[in-house]
Amino acid sequence: MKCLANHVKVDISTLKGVLKIKKFDLAIIGAGPIGLFAANYAQLHGLKTVIFDSLNEVGGQPQMLYPFKTINDIPVYQAITATNLITQLKKGLNKDTSIVTNHSVTQIEKRNEEILIDDKYSTRSLIIATGNGAFDPKKLPLKLDSEIEKRIHYYVRNPKEFSGKTVAIFGGGDSALDWALELSHFSNIVLVHRRPQFRGLESTLSKLRQLKNVKIITPYLPKQIQIEDNQLSVTLKRMGNTYLQKICCDQIVVAYGFKANNRLIRKWGIKLTDARIAVNSSMQTNLPGIYAVGDAISYPGRVPVIGVGFGEVQIAINAIMRDLFPEKTLTIHSTSM
Numbered sequence: 001m002k003c004l005a006n007h008v009k010v011d012i013s014t015l016k017g018v019l020k021i022k023k024f025d026l027a028i029i030g031a032g033p034i035g036l037f038a039a040n041y042a043q044l045h046g047l048k049t050v051i052f053d054s055l056n057e058v059g060g061q062p063q064m065l066y067p068f069k070t071i072n073d074i075p076v077y078q079a080i081t082a083t084n085l086i087t088q089l090k091k092g093l094n095k096d097t098s099i100v101t102n103h104s105v106t107q108i109e110k111r112n113e114e115i116l117i118d119d120k121y122s123t124r125s126l127i128i129a130t131g132n133g134a135f136d137p138k139k140l141p142l143k144l145d146s147e148i149e150k151r152i153h154y155y156v157r158n159p160k161e162f163s164g165k166t167v168a169i170f171g172g173g174d175s176a177l178d179w180a181l182e183l184s185h186f187s188n189i190v191l192v193h194r195r196p197q198f199r200g201l202e203s204t205l206s207k208l209r210q211l212k213n214v215k216i217i218t219p220y221l222p223k224q225i226q227i228e229d230n231q232l233s234v235t236l237k238r239m240g241n242t243y244l245q246k247i248c249c250d251q252i253v254v255a256y257g258f259k260a261n262n263r264l265i266r267k268w269g270i271k272l273t274d275a276r277i278a279v280n281s282s283m284q285t286n287l288p289g290i291y292a293v294g295d296a297i298s299y300p301g302r303v304p305v306i307g308v309g310f311g312e313v314q315i316a317i318n319a320i321m322r323d324l325f326p327e328k329t330l331t332i333h334s335t336s337m
């Protein structure tokens with residue numbers, strides 16, 4: 001008989017995977033404002049928590065889509081910029097909360113009392129706070145070489161980086177107008193939109209129209225980008241005819257919006273209603289131990305605002321505490337903790 005021992009292959013990668021599984025009381029998918037508040041509230045209740053985001057930074061829609069805008073309807077803050085709100089929400093988190101960015105959660109698997117996430121993380125409870133789903137900026141549909149790509153931006157993190165430059169901004173929604181206004185403090189702006197009307201706020205547009213360093217070109221679409229004399233030379237085509245014009249700029253910001261999708265959630269076996277997650281009055285999904293909050297969910301009368309999401313987090317985490325520690329008397333008020 002052949003000695004089988006010589007032929008037994010140990011799959012080291014599987015073994016490593018098993019050995020490396022990290023255990024948590026709570027996992028949160030999505031580090032937008034609602035997921036971040038959930039992490040803070042979980043920490044207050046003493047839960048060991050991990051929070052994931054598919055992007056390379058936390059903050060969701062406020063941080064990605066309108067960082068410079070002032071929000072006036074967050075309880076307690078009379079006015080706070082979106083980016084400051086996210087900074088405040090991050091500030092509260094300590095070592096009991098692990099933040100994992102650049103990680104799009106693709107797989108969740110319920111195994112008796114635990115939920116396994118992407119074969120690497122095990123958790124006793126889960127909150128889905130994925131908003132509109134993992135979002136990706138819609139790319140400029142042109143073939144570009146890598147030198148040009150380096151000068152094309154899909155987010156504006158630090159407006160001062162554009163100081164003294166001429167920046168072309170493509171798009172007609174709120175983000176395009178907000179970025180144009182913010183960057184106009186530091187740079188010359190050429191705002192290009194394919195329609196005569198903008199979708200963004202009229203009040204922002206009229207501020208832009210009054211600025212001498214902002215030029216607005218409509219209805220034009222970028223057709224070709226080349227480098228000439230170390231500047232970007234952009235050929236614009238007028239919509240509806242063949243008329244072409246050229247503009248020169250140093251950098252381009254593309255604000256064509258984001259593609260969001262909730263395909264993964266369907267795959268996880270979670271019931272949806274109106275393409276969003278269905279929850280009961282405790283914010284629990286159809287799967288026990290799995291809760292959902294924020295813009296990811298739908299129920300009659302829900303309004304997609306941050307304050308509402310914060311309230312949903314408190315409901316969900318109190319329910320999770322009851323699930324995880326049925327023997328304990330739950331302390332609901334932070335003043336009694």
Ligand SMILES: Cc1cc2nc3c(=O)[nH]c(=O)nc-3n(C[C@H](O)[C@H](O)[C@H](O)COP(=O)(O)OP(=O)(O)OC[C@H]3O[C@@H](n4cnc5c(N)ncnc54)[C@H](O)[C@@H]3O)c2cc1C
Pocket residue numbers: 029030031032033034035052053054055058059060061062065066070071072073074103104105106129130131132133134135174264293294295296304305306307309
């Ligand atoms: C222009 C604009 C202005 C607004 N102004 C206001 C306002 O003044 N006041 C107000 O209250 N609300 C405002 N809102 C709405 C508010 O931003 C949203 O209600 C809020 O962001 C919802 O938060 P969320 O955490 O549920 O989702 P999001 O902010 O969408 O965050 C979800 C996060 O989950 C991540 N994610 C998704 N899928 C995965 C996955 N599979 N794995 C890992 N991560 C994942 C995403 O990358 C994202 O970071 C505004 C929205 C817009 C677009």
